[in-house]
Every structure is written in structure tokens, then in C-alpha cells.
Amino acid sequence: MAFNPNTTQTVLENIHIQPEILADAFTSRGEIIDPFVAAFTAAPVSRVVFIGSGTSYNVSNLALSLFNRIVKVDATAPYPTEFANYGVGLNPAEADPSxxxxxxxxxxGTSISTCDALAVARQKGFRTLVLTCDPDSRAASLADTVVPLLAGDEQTGPETRGYTASVLSVYLWAHATAAATGALTPAEADAAIAEAGDIVDRFQEVIEESEAWYDRNRPGLLHAGRINILGLGIDYGTMLEGTLKVAEMLRVPVIGNLVEEHMHGPTYALRPDHGNLIVGSDEAEFDRIITIRNALREHAPATHVITCHDFEGADERDIVFSVKAGPFLAPLLYTVPFQFLAAKGGKDVHINTNHNPVPIHFGHLEG
Structure with missing residues (x-):
């Protein structure tokens, strides 16, 4: 729930416990879905503004895509400070703040920037809701509605199970809300939620295949002079989270970018010892991803695609999950290889991922 510098809990333990955490959350999904749908449908909604910092910002980017595309509502995900100080993510012409x-x-529930943004939202007359593990936190005190984040007590600084529990939560929100508003039929929403249950039931396979992918590609990944992480579409948020995890724990030079934008300049700096990790979203650009993978491999052999989508020419450098998920649910799987690269890679090069080497405490409320 909150970082404990004296914890004996490890990030790898939190990664391995994710099947259990997600199963428990799915079983208790009514606690996640019901208060959100009630808050959303209590009055007309013209815009949803998702707010979060760090890992929660990355989840917010996934959420905005889900709500734009499934609920058919205008959704944004500004950085909390940009929202609070400059109104980023808002429509200046919006007449009804409620x-x-x-x-x-x-x-x-202690992120300073997120709490400040919530306070500004209340001052402006916006409706507020928070997803948090701590119902007694500062963030919870600033929200009209509090929804439990069913991630258990994660005490390590880098978040892993909190991320996947959050991704599952926003996925459930989007489909249940779409059913409530008529954007989906009840049958369509029920099928999507049932798909989540099926994926959760097989999440142990995701864990095992992700760890095996790291183990077989360990030499090239750990000796990379730089790691480039590329994503697109809904997996822009996955790319952001992968970049954050590698920076937090493996602590090597890392760049995150949209797949196509990476072709506009950054490839000038590509070297043979660079690792390239491409999130292979099963969307309109998938064939383009494979073309780019093949081109990058001519210059940097440690180029990998992470996907659920079977494709011709996939080899041991890639991970093609045996568990198949649609594009809206696949982000739940795609972050796990990055978690292993970051946490197990850090351990393999003797980094204590629980230790913050630069203890600057500006991000969270203390005490």
C-alpha cells in the first residue's frame, strides 16, 4: 500500500503473486465496478479526466483510451500538475462543471501532485473519484467517491501488482460503464468481463512465459548500451510503464517512444548493442510493427516483440503469449516481461531494487 524502506518484501515476490492478486480482485469485482458506475451515471458526463503520477499516470493513459473507444466519452489524462496549474485536459468552453x-x-493515496489536482477539481465544482488502496488517505478525503484498489499491501517502491490491479480495474470500469450508458449491449459487456476472468485464470502462464523470455534473452538485454521501448495505440501506456520500470530498477539508459515516432530521428543514434522492445498491439499497425522489427534487427540484433498475436518469423527473441487477449485486455499481459527485465535484471546485476539511491522525498506525503 505504501513504500516501506525496511520491508523484507521484494519486487519479484510481488510479480509472482499477481495471479492471486488479480484472481481475488476479479472475484470481488463488484466492489470495483458498482461505486464507479453509480458515480458516472449519477449525472450527465461530458468529460472524464484521469489523474495520476508515475505508474498511476501510465494507467491513466490506458484508461483514457478505453473510455474514448469503449464508453464513447471524451477522456483525457493530463499530468496532475499540468491539470492543476494550467487547466490541461479541460475544455475551456465547458459550461457545467458538474x-x-x-x-x-x-x-x-499520498501522491502530492494527485492530491493537489483533486483539491483543484473540487474547487472548480467537478465531481471527483479516487481509486486507492487506502480509504483513509489524503486522496480519499478529497474525493466524492472512493473505489478500493484491490492490490493488497505492496510495500516496495517500484509498483508491479498495483499496476496490473489498476489496469484490471479500469478495464472493468469501461465495460460496465459502457453497458450502463448504452455504448455496449449488456451481452457485449458481459462477454468482455468474462474474457478478463478467463485471462486472470491463466495469468500464471503469463508469469511463467514472461520469466522464461527474460531468462533466454538475459545476456543481450543486460549488456545493452541502451534500451528503447516502443508502443502504440492503447499500449502507449504500456510503453510508459515499461520505461518507468526499467529506469527504476535496472537503472540503465532507457528511451520510451511511439513506434512510428521512433523512426523520425532516434534511429540515428541506434547502435548494435542497443536493445529494442516493441509492444505488439494487435491493432491497425501490427504489420508495420513487424516490418520495423525486421529492419531494426539488421542493425541491433537484440530487437524483441511482445505480443499475443501469432506472426510469421517469430523466434526466441520475441514473446508470443500462449494466452490470447483482445487489444483492450492485452495491456494486462504486456507489462509483465518489463517487470521481469527490471526486477530480475536488477537482481542479476546486484542492484537492490528496494533501495532508493537518491532519497529525495518530494513525490508523496510523509507520515
Whole structure:
């Protein structure tokens, strides 16, 4: 729930416990879905503003895509400070502030920037909701509605199970809300939620295949002079989370970018010892991803695609999950290889991923 510098818990333990955490959360999904749908449908919503920092910002980017594409509502995900100080993510012409729903995501409920943004949202008359593990936190005190983040007590600094529990939560929110508003039929929403249950039931396979992918590609990944992480579409958020995890724990030079934008300049700096990890979303650009993978491999052999989508020419450098998920649910799987690269890679090069080498405490409320 909150970082404990004296914890004996490890990030790898938190990665391995994710099948259990997600199963428990799915079983208790009514606690996640019901208060959110009630808050959303209490009055007309013109815009949903997702707010979060760090890992929660990355979840917010996934959420905005889900709500734009599934619920068919205008959704944004500004950085909390940009929202609070400059109104980023808002429509200046919006006449009715009560039609704006600000959804904060904060595992601990202590993110200073997120709490400040919630306070500003209340001052402006927006409706507020928070997803958090701590119902007694500062963030919870600033929200009209509090939804439990069912991630258990994650005490390590880098978040892993909190991320996947949050991704599952926003996925469930989107489909249940779409059913409530008529954007999906009840049968369509039920099928999507049942798909999540099926994926959760097989999440142990995701864990095992992700760890095996790391183990067989360990030499090239750990000796990379730089790691480039590329994503697109809904997996822009996955790319952001992968970049954050590698920076937090493996602590090597890492760049995150959209797949196509990476072709506009950054490839000038590509070297043979660079690792390239491409999130292979099963969307309109998938064939383009494979073309780019093949081109990058001519210059940097440690180029990998992470996907559920079978494709010709996939080899041991890639991970093609045996568990198949649609594009809206696949982000739940795609972050796990990055978690192993970051946490197990850090351990393999003797980094204590629980230790913060630069203890600057500006991000969270203390005490």
C-alpha cells in the first residue's frame, strides 16, 4: 500500500503473486465496478479526466483510451500538475462543471501532485473519484467517491501488482460503464468481463512465459548500451510503464517512444548493442510493427516483440503469449516481461531494487 524502506518484501515476490492478486480482485469485482458506475451515471458526463503520477499516470493513459473507444466519452489524462496549474485536459468552453468527472488513481493515496489536482477539481465544482488502496488517505478525503484498489499491501517502491490491479480495474470500469450508458449491449459487456476472468485464470502462464523470455534473452538485454521501448495505440501506456520500470530498477539508459515516432530521428543514434522492445498491439499497425522489427534487427540484433498475436518469423527473441487477449485486455499481459527485465535484471546485476539511491522525498506525503 505504501513504500516501506525496511520491508523484507521484494519486487519479484510481488510479480509472482499477481495471479492471486488479480484472481481475488476479479472475484470481488463488484466492489470495483458498482461505486464507479453509480458515480458516472449519477449525472450527465461530458468529460472524464484521469489523474495520476508515475505508474498511476501510465494507467491513466490506458484508461483514457478505453473510455474514448469503449464508453464513447471524451477522456483525457493530463499530468496532475499540468491539470492543476494550467487547466490541461479541460475544455475551456465547458459550461457545467458538474459534468466533468475527475478520476484520480493513487495506490497509496499520498501522491502530492494527485492530491493537489483533486483539491483543484473540487474547487472548480467537478465531481471527483479516487481509486486507492487506502480509504483513509489524503486522496480519499478529497474525493466524492472512493473505489478500493484491490492490490493488497505492496510495500516496495517500484509498483508491479498495483499496476496490473489498476489496469484490471479500469478495464472493468469501461465495460460496465459502457453497458450502463448504452455504448455496449449488456451481452457485449458481459462477454468482455468474462474474457478478463478467463485471462486472470491463466495469468500464471503469463508469469511463467514472461520469466522464461527474460531468462533466454538475459545476456543481450543486460549488456545493452541502451534500451528503447516502443508502443502504440492503447499500449502507449504500456510503453510508459515499461520505461518507468526499467529506469527504476535496472537503472540503465532507457528511451520510451511511439513506434512510428521512433523512426523520425532516434534511429540515428541506434547502435548494435542497443536493445529494442516493441509492444505488439494487435491493432491497425501490427504489420508495420513487424516490418520495423525486421529492419531494426539488421542493425541491433537484440530487437524483441511482445505480443499475443501469432506472426510469421517469430523466434526466441520475441514473446508470443500462449494466452490470447483482445487489444483492450492485452495491456494486462504486456507489462509483465518489463517487470521481469527490471526486477530480475536488477537482481542479476546486484542492484537492490528496494533501495532508493537518491532519497529525495518530494513525490508523496510523509507520515
Amino acid at each position: 459534468s466533468v468527472l475527475c478520476v484520480a488513481i493513487s495506490q497509496s
